Amino acid sequence: MATGQQDVEQLVARKYRHGFVTDIESDTVPPGLDESVIRLISHKKKEPEFLLQWRLRAFEHWLTMPEPDWAHVRIAPIDYQAISYYSAPKKKTDGPKSLDEVDPKLLETYDKLGIPLHERARLAGVAVDAVFDSVSVATTFKQKLKDAGVIFCPFSEAVQEYPELLEKYLGTVVPPGDNFFAALNSAVFTDGSFVYIPKGVRCPMELSTYFRINAANTGQFERTLIVADEGSHVSYLEGCTAPMRDENQLHAAVVELIAEDDAEIKYSTVQNWYPGDENGVGGIYNFVTKRGDCRGRNAKISWTQVETGSAITWKYPSCILRGDNSVGEFYSVALTNNLQQADTGTKMIHIGRNTRSTIVSKGISAGRGQNAYRGLVKILPGAEGARNHTQCDSLLMGSDCGAHTFPYMEIGNPTAVVEHEATTSKISDEQLFYCRQRGISEEDAVNMIVNGFCKEVFRELPMEFAVEAQNLLSVSLEGAVG
Amino acid sequence: MLSIKNLHARAGERDILKGLDLEVGPGEVHAIMGPNGSGKSTLAGVLAGRPDLEVTEGTVTYRGQDLLDLDPEERAREGVFLAFQYPVEIPGVNNVYLLKAALNAVRKHRGESELDAFEFLALVKDRMKLMQMGDSFLNRGVNEGFSGGEKKRNEILQMAVLEPALAVLDETDSGLDIDALKVVANGVNSLRSPDRSMVVVTHYQRLLDYIVPDFVHVLSDGRIVRTGGRELALELEERGYDWLRGGANAA
Ligand SMILES: Nc1ncnc2c1ncn2[C@@H]1O[C@H](COP(=O)(O)OP(=O)(O)O)[C@@H](O)[C@H]1O
Ligand SMILES: [Mg+2]
Numbered sequence: 001m002a003t004g005q006q007d008v009e010q011l012v013a014r015k016y017r018h019g020f021v022t023d024i025e026s027d028t029v030p031p032g033l034d035e036s037v038i039r040l041i042s043h044k045k046k047e048p049e050f051l052l053q054w055r056l057r058a059f060e061h062w063l064t065m066p067e068p069d070w071a072h073v074r075i076a077p078i079d080y081q082a083i084s085y086y087s088a089p090k091k092k093t094d095g096p097k098s099l100d101e102v103d104p105k106l107l108e109t110y111d112k113l114g115i116p117l118h119e120r121a122r123l124a125g126v127a128v129d130a131v132f133d134s135v136s137v138a139t140t141f142k143q144k145l146k147d148a149g150v151i152f153c154p155f156s157e158a159v160q161e162y163p164e165l166l167e168k169y170l171g172t173v174v175p176p177g178d179n180f181f182a183a184l185n186s187a188v189f190t191d192g193s194f195v196y197i198p199k200g201v202r203c204p205m206e207l208s209t210y211f212r213i214n215a216a217n218t219g220q221f222e223r224t225l226i227v228a229d230e231g232s233h234v235s236y237l238e239g240c241t242a243p244m245r246d247e248n249q250l251h252a253a254v255v256e257l258i259a260e261d262d263a264e265i266k267y268s269t270v271q272n273w274y275p276g277d278e279n280g281v282g283g284i285y286n287f288v289t290k291r292g293d294c295r296g297r298n299a300k301i302s303w304t305q306v307e308t309g310s311a312i313t314w315k316y317p318s319c320i321l322r323g324d325n326s327v328g329e330f331y332s333v334a335l336t337n338n339l340q341q342a343d344t345g346t347k348m349i350h351i352g353r354n355t356r357s358t359i360v361s362k363g364i365s366a367g368r369g370q371n372a373y374r375g376l377v378k379i380l381p382g383a384e385g386a387r388n389h390t391q392c393d394s395l396l397m398g399s400d401c402g403a404h405t406f407p408y409m410e411i412g413n414p415t416a417v418v419e420h421e422a423t424t425s426k427i428s429d430e431q432l433f434y435c436r437q438r439g440i441s442e443e444d445a446v447n448m449i450v451n452g453f454c455k456e457v458f459r460e461l462p463m464e465f466a467v468e469a470q471n472l473l474s475v476s477l478e479g480a481v482g
Numbered sequence: 483m484l485s486i487k488n489l490h491a492r493a494g495e496r497d498i499l500k501g502l503d504l505e506v507g508p509g510e511v512h513a514i515m516g517p518n519g520s521g522k523s524t525l526a527g528v529l530a531g532r533p534d535l536e537v538t539e540g541t542v543t544y545r546g547q548d549l550l551d552l553d554p555e556e557r558a559r560e561g562v563f564l565a566f567q568y569p570v571e572i573p574g575v576n577n578v579y580l581l582k583a584a585l586n587a588v589r590k591h592r593g594e595s596e597l598d599a600f601e602f603l604a605l606v607k608d609r610m611k612l613m614q615m616g617d618s619f620l621n622r623g624v625n626e627g628f629s630g631g632e633k634k635r636n637e638i639l640q641m642a643v644l645e646p647a648l649a650v651l652d653e654t655d656s657g658l659d660i661d662a663l664k665v666v667a668n669g670v671n672s673l674r675s676p677d678r679s680m681v682v683v684t685h686y687q688r689l690l691d692y693i694v695p696d697f698v699h700v701l702s703d704g705r706i707v708r709t710g711g712r713e714l715a716l717e718l719e720e721r722g723y724d725w726l727r728g729g730a731n732a733a
Contacts, residue, residue: 448575
């Protein structure tokens with residue numbers, strides 16, 4: 001007869017389904033980083049002078065910064081000179097004007113990933129921008145968005161068409177010297193998405209970007225900038241995958257969100273970068289800086305993330321609650337299996353009066369995975385009547401994994417109400433047996449229990465993506481039973 | 483229906499069942515009584531396939547097949563149901579969701595189509611009425627924060643929905659007040675049928691006033707030491723278990 005704990009461990013032995021490599025000709029610069037590489041990137045992208053200077057300042061700053069070492073992760077040293085900082089699929093012309101001009105192999109790649117880019121084949125109501133290695137390859141539904149006044153385009157296109165908006169907002173939430181990886185990104189970022197929602201506009205559809213790292217020895221350094229002007233509303237989703245490779249690949253993105261008076265941004269992430277194999281070989285280093293600025297009164301920024309991939313995830317989507325009555329939310333599911341490590345959480349910085357924040361973090365550790373929640377709630381002296389509620393739950397599967405919680409609080413105003421709750425639980429053999437006695441397979445039982453655990457977060461996701469996230473979790477925990 | 487021969491089972495280093503024989507025919511209700519620690523739950527667990535129990539000797543035949551050869555979920559789909567003595571809590575998983583997954587697993591195994599949401603809900607509501615359970619049970623976590631009595635009722639609700647061929651009830655009466663006991667017994671009785679057999683494990687004869695068994699067996703130290711009819715239970719109530727203890731040959 002099978003023995004209990006082993007079953008749980010077998011069950012979570014995972015397979016990665018997005019690990020194929022697309023055989024496509026690409027234009028890749030040789031590995032290495034110096035000023036000339038930055039000039040080359042800027043030149044290839046035909047950037048205005050201000051942006052080149054901005055990059056170079058970031059680079060100079062980066063050179064003076066030590067690599068951070070405070071996260072609860074083990075990491076092999078990264079050789080920044082071994083990475084190629086630019087890789088683009090070679091195109092016949094200057095770039096696709098429509099989907100028909102996109103390399104069919106690329107479209108196939110996205111189809112395999114379950115992200116059909118063809119408008120007719122796609123879920124209605126979601127506009128998609130797809131970033132392949134360093135460049136954006138397709139953005140769908142452009143016209144409909146344009147009619148609503150919404151700008152949603154690759155970052156490199158925004159550089160050409162809306163330089164004044166970029167100059168106004170870029171780096172105002174995450175300054176180029178903010179931290180080591182943000183500085184690196186600012187110096188070498190290659191593409192990403194730009195969104196601008198004008199005053200009073202409710203974006204007519206979900207916006208979404210899919211990132212894919214394909215080429216070997218490249219890093220992906222994308223930048224996303226979303227500006228929601230007064231009274232506007234937008235929901236944005238990003239998804240990410242990468243092929244299986246034995247080397248670690250670096251992904252150091254920066255995301256900046258700006259919400260003006262009465263504006264709302266909902267930002268959802270389903271992150272499924274290649275996690276490495278069961279011995280911890282390969283996988284993506286996912287070191288991302290995400291920050292939202294509730295600049296205006298009654299502004300709201302809500303982060304929802306489902307993090308199942310990457311060898312190491314290191315990210316803290318944060319909210320600066322500057323405007324009075326503004327609201328910040330962070331809903332997170334982070335799963336670590338095998339030798340994956342995650343150190344993730346959020347920062348809620350309460351500056352304005354009556355600002356409110358909610359943090360719900362669900363960490364799932366399986367195999368030898370290590371999962372840490374790290375969160376800061378900071379109430380500044382002027383934040384009269386600020387409130388925070390933090391709920392931090394960990395679920396352990398098997399006995400070789402770990403869950404860690406590092407909540408930090410800095411309360412500078414006596415009227416603040418800050419609450420923190422934390423729980424740790426285990427999927428017990430008793431629970432599995434109970435489900436099996438009712439005819440439910442062990443695998444389905446694990447999925448059911450894990451999904452139940454994540455419910456509060458999944459319900460924050462847009463409908464289609466909630467389904468995707470559930471599937472992703474079951475794939476990530478899939479293994480041979482019995 | 484069920485034929486147990488010379489069953490020996492152990493948990494960890496400890497031998498618990500030591501040569502147990504039991505024959506259960508279709509439609510029969512057998513009561514298993516015995517002092518605490520005599521191995522009643524172990525017997526129930528072996529029938530359901532509890533992974534931490536090891537069968538060291540003997541056979542269990544269920545509807546002509548070797549029951550011990552099947553995984554727990556296969557046994558369940560073949561119609562073996564265990565009402566647990568201590569139903570476990572599964573926070574976050576809706577009671578109704580588990581029930582639906584269970585029913586569909588069983589139906590699929592029988593080659594029947596899955597019930598749609600309306601049919602399923604109609605069925606569950608009907609059975610909940612039988613068990614006098616309010617709608618709020620549906621959307622609570624499985625057994626989460628249920629009182630002892632609510633957990634037991636929930637077990638019988640599941641049984642009523644899944645309609646097993648062999649139901650093993652492990653001390654379903656313990657911790658119930660008299661009103662709840664009547665509800666549970668009524669639910670169980672309504673499921674009695676010529677092709678459904680039941681093994682009712684209990685410590686007290688009180689339950690048997692409401693669920694009247696065809697046979698009563700006394701389990702002591704891992705063996706059936708005495709078998710009789712309904713009256714044996716009454717005798718046990720009067721005289722306790724001590725006069726039978728260690729007396730395998732008294733049977
Ligand atoms: N996993 C186990 N490991 C060791 N001993 C056990 C285990 N499970 C049960 N036992 C012991 O076996 C005996 C029979 O237990 P059980 O079948 O639960 O009895 P009952 O249900 O009749 O009260 C008890 O003495 C109990 O302590
Ligand atoms: Mg017992």
